[in-house]
Amino acid sequence: xxxxxxxxxxxxxxxxxxxxxxxxxxxxxxxxxxxxxxxxxxxxxxxxxxxxxxxxxxxxxxxxxxxxxxxxxxxxxxxxxxxxxxxxxxxxxxxxxxxxxxxxxxxxxxxxxxxxxxxxxxxxxxxxxxxxxxxxxxxxxxxxxxxxxxxxxxxxxxxxxxxxxxxx
Numbered sequence: 001x002x003x004x005x006x007x008x009x010x011x012x013x014x015x016x017x018x019x020x021x022x023x024x025x026x027x028x029x030x031x032x033x034x035x036x037x038x039x040x041x042x043x044x045x046x047x048x049x050x051x052x053x054x055x056x057x058x059x060x061x062x063x064x065x066x067x068x069x070x071x072x073x074x075x076x077x078x079x080x081x082x083x084x085x086x087x088x089x090x091x092x093x094x095x096x097x098x099x100x101x102x103x104x105x106x107x108x109x110x111x112x113x114x115x116x117x118x119x120x121x122x123x124x125x126x127x128x129x130x131x132x133x134x135x136x137x138x139x140x141x142x143x144x145x146x147x148x149x150x151x152x153x154x155x156x157x158x159x160x161x162x163x164x165x166x167x168x
Contacts, residue, residue: 020083027079028072031101035071038108039064045112057162067108070152074101074131077138077145077152086141093137096130103127107159116166124160131156 048060058066078097081087087094107123114120131153139146 023082024076024079027082028075031071031075031078032068034101034105035068035108038105039067042109042113047115048112051116051166054165057165063159066155067104070155071101071104073148074134074152077134077142077148080142080145080148081138084142086138086145090137090141093134093141096134096137100127100130100134103130104156107163111163116163118167121160121163121167124156124163128153128156128160 043060043064045060074097078094081093081097103123103126107120107127110117110120110123131149135146135149135153137146138149
């Protein structure tokens with residue numbers, strides 16, 4: 001008696017879809033989790049609350065909410081690139097993605113604990129450049145991923161302008 005253990009293509013789909021959901025979850029949970037951890041540890045700041053804010057600078061909760069949203073979007077776009085083997089073809093895209101993530105986490109710590117300093121401005125400018133490079137690299141691999149990153153670029157540019165306002 002022999003058993004046919006080979007599965008057909010339709011039988012394999014649930015496991016492939018399951019792996020896709022797991023990898024997507026991981027790609028989103030890691031940056032969002034790191035951002036939330038940074039916000040919890042360093043985000044509540046009397047330094048920021050005591051700053052005189054013009055009308056165009058949002059309250060602390062809005063900055064945190066949008067930073068978490070940006071981490072979500074960057075994770076999603078990185079997953080879209082990964083799903084097309086983009087990080088294998090262009091490993092520098094992964095380096096730029098990780099660099100922007102690290103610079104964003106460092107900026108939160110510096111800006112909200114030390115105040116709007118020149119070091120915070122340097123981190124913000126560095127993140128702005130790395131997100132711009134990510135956008136260009138991701139667009140070559142997956143145009144939708146590149147467009148998603150552009151939203152993050154706008155937010156980071158706005159945060160950079162806030163930091164610049166206080167440094168100058």
